[in-house]
Each structure stands twice: as structure tokens, then as C-alpha cells.
Amino acid sequence: MIRGACLVGQSGGPTAVINASLEGIVEEALKNTYITKVLGSINGVEGILAHQIIDFSNEDTAELSLLKYTPSSILGSVRYKLSEPSLTNEVYQKILQTFEILNIRYFFYIGGNDSMDTVKKLNDFFILANYECKVLGVPKTIDNDLAFTDHTPGYGSSIKYIATAISQIKKDIACYKKGKVTVVEIMGRDAGWLTAGAKLAEVCGCGPDLIYLPEIPFNIDNFVQDVERIYTKNQHVLICVSEGIKNNKNQYILQYREFNNNDDFGHIQLGGVGQVLVEIINQRLSLPVRSIELNLPQRCFATNASKTDIIEAYESGRFALLSAIKGNSGKMVIFKRTNNPYHISFDLIDLELVANKVKTVPLSWINEQHNNLTDCFINYALPLIKGESEIPYVSGLPRFAKLKLEKIKIDEKNQPN
């Protein structure tokens, strides 16, 4: 096995546990005899190009151990699309130069769908350039839309927040006798995994009344009937809706405005799909109604993270490091599940299989009325939210990892070749 430095980068939208995967890689790397240096790239690929590289051996180990409780990407993230690998391309040349100077022989990229495209291109390029470097992708995305893996790290914590929030919103709205319709807009453009997470609130007796996912075309007439029926019965309706629901012409409902023919309304920045549904309920049913968005806390509320998610994210990082040492490259870590009892083991899959594919919620998990999910989803998702984060608190506030993140000096003149 080749000895050399390893480099880790983070990419795409942040999650509650992307730093847990980082910690898993870094802690395993720091004690591995094949790894000469453990480096991190600031803002993913951009840090390689801009020579913004840090050395984890400069960091306090106690602080590193808090990474698993620290939300967002501590190295900084990026959305950067590499062109096709080519020996003459300047960007790739710059990357190769940096890798050579620092003798980086192991590269780990923690990210979602788009990031796996980057990992694949870098792996292909190093083969083309005949530079020995093991390149592996470590999955993360709250969207849970990566193919070939049972689920993705970050998803469990997001739906734990969503289900916890929904259960408490359900308590909140129930306190007044005077009824109201509440529309909760949840993240997820093309897949309904996050919105489906609201279903879990049912387990503690506080589930939403209606759930609409982008997997099924949204029918406004059926929706209005659903709302009216439940309002008549309960005087309260709690609706969870994915921001990405579309009609049967594949148009976002977000863009739909039934009752506004004002030509220049587009000039005003309107709310999301929740606000559209508010207008529809207002106009067609004349019911008191409001919409709320769960927004950023869905993806960054590490204080409410799932312990299972934290552990799995950490272990998937360790697995990536050990797999690379064994010689694997051009692959992504995937999660394989066995049930009864729930257990996750890790495996690797070729990147060309996963990159740019989207996994959606199985249609068989959506009920016949298309306004809720079946228990199949609960069976799938409940193990993912098990256990609570053990994040330490100081003075009543979370104590996050504090890293120095000092950039190392990279001497371009002293490069080996």
C-alpha cells in the first residue's frame, strides 16, 4: 500500500452530521501508519485550487471529538462543477500539482449527488495522469435521494427535527377550539423523503393530517376536498407539503396562482408553495389558514440530531479511510441494512452507478388517496431517528468544535517533479 498524505473535502449543502463523517475519516487517518499527513481542503475543490489547505495534526483532539456534534461543514463547502477530465486542462493540472507537492495519495470527498460527479472525475483524471491516488466518496445529504444506499447520513437527523417540530406544532395548534388550517412547507424539490419524515410524528400521537410528496402529481381539487373534510371533522388541519410538488403537467405548484391574474405580480417575491396553498384554501374554502416553513433548522439543528445518524456518519467516514488503505478507489460508501434488529453495514459502489441519479420515495409507500404515507415508511425511517445527540452544553448553549483551521504553506517551487 502506498504511503502518503490524505486530504478531505466537504461539498454541497450542509447537514447536522457531515462533520461526524469528517471526524470519522480524520480520527482513523491520524492513527493509520500509511497516512503521513491528515489534511483538509477549505471549501472543497476550491481549496485545492486556491491552496487553502489545513493540517488536522495542528488541531486539539478534544475539539476534533466535538465535530460529531457540530452542524454545517466545518471546512466550508462549495458547489463546483469540474469539466471532463483532461491532461491539458488548467484546473486539473493545478489539482495535480497540489497533490504532488503535498504527496496526497488519499482523497475523500463528503457530499451528495453532484459531489459524487466530482469524485468520479478526479478519480478518472488521476488514472489518466498516472498519478496514484485513492479517491472515495462519502455520502451525505438530508435529501436521502442517493441511489444504491439504504439511506444517507444527515437524513436521519433532518427527519428527527422535522418529526419533532411537527409533533410540537400539532400540540400548539390544538390548543385553541377555534379552528385553523396550518400548512407546513418542507424541503425537497424532487424527492419527498424529508416531507415524508413528518409522518413519524404519528408515532408519538401527533402526526400531520395530510402529507403531499412530489412523487405523485398534486391534484388541487382533491386537496381542497381533503382539507374541507378534515376541517369539518376536527376544526384543525395540519398539512405537510414538499416544496417540490407538481401538477400532472409536471409544473411546480409553487408557480401556480389560481386567483391572481395581475400581470406584474411576478415582480413581488412571493412565498413558496405553502403560500400558494394558503391562497387556494382562502379562496375556495374561506377557512382561516396560515403557512409556515421549517426552513434552515431542518438541516442544521444538530442539537436535535439522531444518535444513530451521528454514529453511522462517523463510521461511514472510518470505513472510507480503511477502504482506501485497502486499495479501493473511484467508489462511494453505501449503507446496507438488515432488519430485526436494524443493523447497518457498509459497502462500496462504483461512482458511475450513483452520480447524478435521484432516488425517490417508493410509490407503494404512498397511500391510495395520495394524501399520506403507509406504515412501510414508518418501518423504514423510524430506526434512523433512534437516540439523541449527546452534544455538550455550556451555559445552556451547545458547545461546538472550535478548530484553528490554519492554512499550511505550500511551496510551489519545491514540488517533487
Add this chain to the structure above:
Amino acid sequence: MIRGACLVGQSGGPTAVINASLEGIVEEALKNTYITKVLGSINGVEGILAHQIIDFSNEDTAELSLLKYTPSSILGSVRYKLSEPSLTNEVYQKILQTFEILNIRYFFYIGGNDSMDTVKKLNDFFILANYECKVLGVPKTIDNDLAFTDHTPGYGSSIKYIATAISQIKKDIACYKKGKVTVVEIMGRDAGWLTAGAKLAEVCGCGPDLIYLPEIPFNIDNFVQDVERIYTKNQHVLICVSEGIKNNKNQYILQYREFNNNDDFGHIQLGGVGQVLVEIINQRLSLPVRSIELNLPQRCFATNASKTDIIEAYESGRFALLSAIKGNSGKMVIFKRTNNPYHISFDLIDLELVANKVKTVPLSWINEQHNNLTDCFINYALPLIKGESEIPYVSGLPRFAKLKLEKIKIDEKNQPN
């Protein structure tokens, strides 16, 4: 001391710990020899009028002990304004009749500003009617705007959620190099207490850049300059703004639209003040900007409640029960603080002093630039968020109290008089 039943009601907006106050009253009452029955009124005063009364001795004590972790008002809430007390008024007659039938001699109302008006009127009425009943108010409001009390139960948990959310949103937005302005809209129409709570995120190193409260007239030009200055320096700006900020003519900024002269825009239900600030930043500075609202989780996120708040809410309920037994009536429980170490003791104050008064954030706690708070606020608020809720979890979800809430039968024919 008179022996008889006690009745508890909840009123106004829900909080994370209003049920902790209820639990304090109920558990103390259940073991008190002067109390013959411990009753609860569904939806506050409305439950008295509609004979929707429950008996806490029918409830499981283990479930009652979970009330302190259960958000919202478990008895249901109400916004009901009583007319002036009068012996001939039908509503008051109905109340008196119910109290007589059930021999209710102690009445506790847990609520905010408006609810204390109800408590005062009921107390005045019972004196007028020569019916012996001890009536006490137990404060609750996330708004912290009740006069004569150091703070109100519910406030500590709300600002703990707000500061926790802000600290994690700060982490989230910092992950991209490409900058953005983020406006977070926080509850509070007339007092900035909740928005001020965002300041506490500074304690864990993740404070907002700018904070605007309704206590100081909002100056748009200064705001634009503040945003531009910080964006130039950091490429990220995190702004916390109270929904109730007003200009120097005392008009809500919420209603202000600088760049839209469209006559019928009022027809569209627009977002709140955050959205107005987004438009201003968009137009005047052309910066990427978004607004988010913390919304209902601010008041109902009991899973993130302050342990200090839970204990104080519980103890204020107990104190109310014991004070009524001692003969006190027509008063509200207040919190008195000693510092170093922080300690809260309880006292009572005449309701006529507190009802319908609003306490705002001291102007001396707002910085000279009117865009942040001083450390005085941190010193005041930090003890209120100390400690985490010990809410039990089952299958990764919070386990709330489950009460039967069976209505008791009230026989109008068998009334004593």
C-alpha cells in the same frame, strides 16, 4: 381556611412550559387537605361556561409528571374577554352557578397580559357576589412583557430555542464562501424580548451580526449602511429582526413597501417584515438575500426547553396554590431575582397593577448604533436558559403526557343554593 375544590384554567398563546405551571398547581393541590377536588377547565373561561370540566384525580400520576415536558396548553386555551363584573350579567351568573355546584373555592388562571384582566374581573365579581373564592393568576408568556416580574415562565425556553437555532443557522450560512444576507424574523409585536434572545448565541461564538428591536424606531438608511458594511467585511450577514419594528412615525415596517407602487398589491398576502427587508436589500444593495421566520417552533419546542424555565414554571404553580390556601386572592405570582448566584423567589402583586401593562426591553440595553444589544442583556437572560429539558424519548421521539381529560357530569338541578 375554607375547604373546597380548586379549578385551573389556561389562557392565551401556548408556551413550552405552561403545562409545567399546571403540573405544579395540580400536584400540590392533590396532596393538600384543604382541596377537596382538583379540577381543570377546558379552554379556560369557556370551559366553565360550557361545563367542560375535568377531574385530575382521574388521571395517571405518571402522566401528570410528564406535563412539565409537554408543550402547548393541555387543557386547551382561549382568548375570551369578560365584560365588567356585574351581578346581573348572564356570563357571570353562569360562572357563579358552576362554581357553586362544584364548590370551587380556589381558582387559578395561567396566562399572560390579557388573561390577568380576566383574573382580576373574576376576583372582583366573587367579592361583589359575596362568594368566597380565592383567585390567583399564574404568569406565562414567551413575550416576557409582563410588568413587575423579573421575567415570565415560557420566555427562557423560547429564547433558548431562538439562540440555539440562530447559533446553528450562523454555522449553516458560514459554510459557503459565496456570501448571502440572511434575515431572521422573530416574534414580538411590541416588545423585543424574544428577538433580543438571539444575542445569546454570541455566548457560543455564533451571534447574529445585527439585531433590531421594536423599542427603537427603525431607520432604513442606517439599516442599509449596516448591512453593506458587514457584507463588505464578512461576505455574510445574519440579521435578527423583531416582527414589530416600526419607523419613527410609529408605523409598522411590515406595512412598508418602498419599491412597489402597485395599487392592488394588498390583495396578495405578503410575507412579514423579513420579506420587506429582503426587498430593500435587494433593491438598494443588489445583494443575494433571503428571509426566514422561526415561527411556531419558537414557542412550542419543548424538546429544547430550558430546565431553569421548567423548574420555575412548576414552582410558580406550587407557590400559587400555597398562597391561595393562605388566603391570598386577586393577585398574580411574580418572580424576584437575586444575582451572584442567580436565584428566583416568588411573591404576589395586585392584579390591578399588572393587567394590560407592557414591559419593554430597557433602552439602556440597546447599543448606541441601535443595531445590537449590550452585555447587560446577556447578564439578564443567560441564567434563564440554563440546563436542558429531561424530556423522555421513546423510539427517538418525545414522550408527551397523555391525559384522558374526561369531562365530569355537572348536575344543574342539584346545585346547593
